[in-house]
Structures are given as structure tokens and as C-alpha cells.
Amino acid sequence: DGGITQSPKYLFRKEGQNVTLSCEQNLNHDAMYWYRQDPGQGLRLIYYSQIVNDFQKGDIAEGYSVSREKKESFPLTVTSAQKNPTAFYLCASNRGDETQYFGPGTRLLVL
Amino acid sequence: DQQVKQNSPSLSVQEGRISILNCDYTNSMFDYFLWYKKYPAEGPTFLISISSIKDKNEDGRFTVFLNKSAKHLSLHIVPSQPGDSAVYFCAASPNDNYGQNFVFGPGTRLSVLP
Numbered sequence: 147d148g149g150i151t152q153s154p155k156y157l158f159r160k161e162g163q164n165v166t167l168s169c170e171q172n173l174n175h176d177a178m179y180w181y182r183q184d185p186g187q188g189l190r191l192i193y194y195s196q197i198v199n200d201f202q203k204g205d206i207a208e209g210y211s212v213s214r215e216k217k218e219s220f221p222l223t224v225t226s227a228q229k230n231p232t233a234f235y236l237c238a239s240n241r242g243d244e245t246q247y248f249g250p251g252t253r254l255l256v257l
Numbered sequence: 258d259q260q261v262k263q264n265s266p267s268l269s270v271q272e273g274r275i276s277i278l279n280c281d282y283t284n285s286m287f288d289y290f291l292w293y294k295k296y297p298a299e300g301p302t303f304l305i306s307i308s309s310i311k312d313k314n315e316d317g318r319f320t321v322f323l324n325k326s327a328k329h330l331s332l333h334i335v336p337s338q339p340g341d342s343a344v345y346f347c348a349a350s351p352n353d354n355y356g357q358n359f360v361f362g363p364g365t366r367l368s369v370l371p
Contacts, residue, residue: 152300189301189346189361236300245291246359248300 149173152237152249159224159231167222167252169237176186176252179238179246182206189236195220224254232256259282261349271334271370276334278365280347287349291359292321292332295344296369304345305332338367 150171159165171178177196181189193205195214209228214220220239224231234253237245263279270276280290288309293301307314307321307330314321320333334341344366348359 150300231299238300245303247300248293251300 150237150239150247150249152235152252154252155250157252157254158257159254162226164223165192167224167235167237167254169222169249170218170219171220171239171247171249173216173239173241173247174217175241175247176217177185177240178214179240180210180212180220180222181236181238182235183234183251192222192235195245201241239243258364260287260360261347261362263345263347265365265370266363267366269368270337272339273317273336276332276337276341276369278332278334278345278347278367279307280330280362281328282330282349282360284349284360285328286351287360289320289350290323290330291314291348291350292319293346293348293349294341295346300342301346308325334367337367339369339371342367342369 153168177192180192182192183189187243190206192202192206193204193209193212195201198214198217201212201214211218211223234251236251237249240246260283275294291306292304294304295301305316305319305321318334323330336362344364346364349357349360
């Protein structure tokens, strides 16, 4: 089955801790994206990558970092610099034919 | 300033009736539009798309209408079913933006009552 997987489903972060959210796709898509969703708001773009070893900041990149060492994987690290990390995080990918395919999401909570 | 607006945060419709979800945009460069459906604690799933060369696209119970001069699109669901209860996001992008991100609206929560 082709698709996008995100893990974990729920993640708890302590103050000052970095945490990494996983995103893997086996759709052979070149482009991958990370979004954040907060209640009452649309999805906001954090980072995106159009090709391996290359990525660009989105609208709200501060406090986040990414890597794209493999085509299939685009992990997102929420650093201690992100002061308000509690949100629902969505990973997506596409092949440049505009339609994006989304993963199931990770809910991040701060202890 | 929101480039994609969905002015109704919520909508309730009786089962079997038509659901109409509206979306307005401000950027005249937008040329490609999508609707996503999202259940709680899940990622959005793609529903239907439309590009500016069309004014209507139909897929089963779902039809999207585009009025470029008014910068308005709408999603019609006929007949509505309880399983359609979800949040619906409108998204827009310039057509020539290879692999680029989309601008999403804030979503409309649809409740279909049995």
C-alpha cells in the first residue's frame, strides 16, 4: 500500500526539549511539506522540500528544523526555541501535479 | 491578511439535503483550487479540484463551482450523509507553481444531522 506515515500519533514535550516528528512516504514523490494546524486556523506551512538535500522555509519556520537526506523521509524537529509548540502537525507530499497527499498527523503536547 | 477565506466556521444540514460550502480568495494569481475533508485527529484527505479553465467539476456527490470574476468557489454535496460530517478546507495555488505550497482557508465544520 502506498501512502504517507507519520509517527508518533501523540508526542509529549518537556520544557527545553527538542523532539522529532517522523514523516515517511513510499509514493515516490519529490516534494514534501510540513504544516501546522491550530484551532480555528488553516494549515500553515513550516518547511517544504522539492528535492533531496534541499528544503526551504515556509511561513512559520522559526523554532523548527528539517532534513531531507532521503527521498522517502522528511523529519521535522521542534526545537526548544519554539515557544508555542502545542499543535497538530501534518506532513504532505506531491509529485508536482499540484494535488497533495497528507499523512495522518501528529499531535504535539507540552508537559 | 487571509488570502483564502471561508467565512462560515460551521454549517448544519439535514441528511439527504444539499450542503453548500463557500470559499473566497483575494489573489487573482490563484488558478488551481482544491477541497480537502478532515476528520478529527486525522490528516486532510483530498476531495476534488478545479482549475480556472473550468467553471464546474463533478465527482459523484461532490461538485465544485468556480466563479473567477467573483473570486469565489463553492463545494456542493448532494445528498448529504452523516459520514460527510467533517471540517472542509478550501486551498488555492497559482497553476504554474511546480510542487509549491498551497494557501489554505481556515475550514468550515459541516454537521450532517440524521
